Amino acid sequence: MKNPLVLVVDDDPDILDAICDILQAEGYRVERARHGLEALERVTARRPDLILLDLMMPVMDGVAFAQALRDRKMYEGLPIVVISADGNPQRAAAVGAQVYLAKPFDIDALLGAVSRLVGEEALPN
Amino acid sequence: MTERVETELSGGRAPERKPSGKPPEPLDDEQEQVEEALERRRGKLAFVAHEIRNPLSTALWSAELLVRMPGAERSGPRGDKLAGMCLRSLARVRLLVEDHFLCERLEISGIPIRAEPIPIAEVVQAAIGRRPADAGPCSAEVASALSAWADLTLLGRSLDALLFFAGRGGAPVKVVAGKTGKYVSIRVDGAPPVDGALREPDRNTPSDTTGRGLALPTARRIVEALGGSLSAEPTGFLMTLPLDEAGEDVSPDTRRSPSGD
Numbered sequence: 355m356k357n358p359l360v361l362v363v364d365d366d367p368d369i370l371d372a373i374c375d376i377l378q379a380e381g382y383r384v385e386r387a388r389h390g391l392e393a394l395e396r397v398t399a400r401r402p403d404l405i406l407l408d409l410m411m412p413v414m415d416g417v418a419f420a421q422a423l424r425d426r427k428m429y430e431g432l433p434i435v436v437i438s439a440d441g442n443p444q445r446a447a448a449v450g451a452q453v454y455l456a457k458p459f460d461i462d463a464l465l466g467a468v469s470r471l472v473g474e475e476a477l478p479n
Numbered sequence: 480m481t482e483r484v485e486t487e488l489s490g491g492r493a494p495e496r497k498p499s500g501k502p503p504e505p506l507d508d509e510q511e512q513v514e515e516a517l518e519r520r521r522g523k524l525a526f527v528a529h530e531i532r533n534p535l536s537t538a539l540w541s542a543e544l545l546v547r548m549p550g551a552e553r554s555g556p557r558g559d560k561l562a563g564m565c566l567r568s569l570a571r572v573r574l575l576v577e578d579h580f581l582c583e584r585l586e587i588s589g590i591p592i593r594a595e596p597i598p599i600a601e602v603v604q605a606a607i608g609r610r611p612a613d614a615g616p617c618s619a620e621v622a623s624a625l626s627a628w629a630d631l632t633l634l635g636r637s638l639d640a641l642l643f644f645a646g647r648g649g650a651p652v653k654v655v656a657g658k659t660g661k662y663v664s665i666r667v668d669g670a671p672p673v674d675g676a677l678r679e680p681d682r683n684t685p686s687d688t689t690g691r692g693l694a695l696p697t698a699r700r701i702v703e704a705l706g707g708s709l710s711a712e713p714t715g716f717l718m719t720l721p722l723d724e725a726g727e728d729v730s731p732d733t734r735r736s737p738s739g740d
Contacts, residue, residue, distance in 0.1 A: 372536070375544065441532075458539050
């Protein structure tokens with residue numbers, strides 16, 4: 355898979371900017387959404403290879419988004435990495451995420467999880 | 480480098496708690512109150528941790544990205560963007576940490592209150608002057624020579640918070656201060672406050688990106704420590720403070736002093 359597409363969902367604009375910067379510098383393509391409803395629109399318009407998902411968001415939170423996603427068979431198996439500041443990995447498990455990263459996580463931990471889940475060991479810059 | 484916290488999840492199920500074997504004993508009223516207070520405190524601390532972790536993350540990441548960046552690129556647009564993000568994030572962390580520890584110290588009387596006669600017109604004008612340049616219009620009507628017993632620094636911090644929240648979204652703010660019995664009343668009108676925002680920080684600004692997620696409960700706690708009260712009104716906030724009766728020379732005419740527009 356070349357230049358996988360990652361959808362980053364977070365209501366904090368600086369978090370979105372920073373994570374997108376980190377991923378783009380490593381050769382990933384990125385889409386961003388500020389809440390679950392916007393994320394559903396993005397997923398419908400263009401299926402990402404992986405979703406980085408915050409849990410506490412306005413309009414539609416991460417739990418509701420993940421549930422809505424899982425209700426649609428076509429998105430079965432789409433990997434989700436929860437990126438949350440709530441310090442509760444059990445909530446991530448409840449949404450069926452593969453990995454939970456507690457903010458503030460290490461940049462290399464993020465890149466490692468993303469690379470592993472999209473099946474890439476290394477990406478060309 | 481930040482501490483690496485990663486949890487691999489499997490099965491999508493939370494671990495189940497083992498049953499204790501016997502039903503819990505019913506709580507008496509006192510125990511219930513203690514448990515409710517503990518629950519509120521747990522919720523507050525979880526919220527504080529949550530609020531701080533977001534800007535702390537962006538501060539750490541942007542700093543680390545700047546360090547990893549080739550020197551020549553640091554003075555370019557990406558370097559400028561990351562440096563700005565780092566400073567902005569640290570400013571958010573600073574406000575949150577200051578508010579949190581101020582609240583905690585007030586709870587245990589761990590901070591000296593330096594009460595002195597405070598001319599309200601001056602302190603209101605100073606607070607208006609501290610508003611950012613892009614804030615909406617603000618005007619003040621303060622009875623001349625009106626003075627309250629308060630700690631200047633703490634009162635200023637409370638007023639800053641009220642002016643900020645009343646002025647959300649560029650809403651025009653109006654401050655009206657006068658005497659009510661043995662109290663000075665300061666009304667700050669503007670954008671209507673979120674219900675419960677003075678007591679429960681998580682109902683205040685769900686997507687706060689300014690570092691002021693704890694500012695309103697902190698303002699309330701400060702005003703209470705000063706012997707006054709702070710309440711949410713349909714169109715803003717109402718603060719009362721003990722009147723400085725010795726310095727009282729309240730003339731019937733009021734001084735109108737528009738500012739910031």
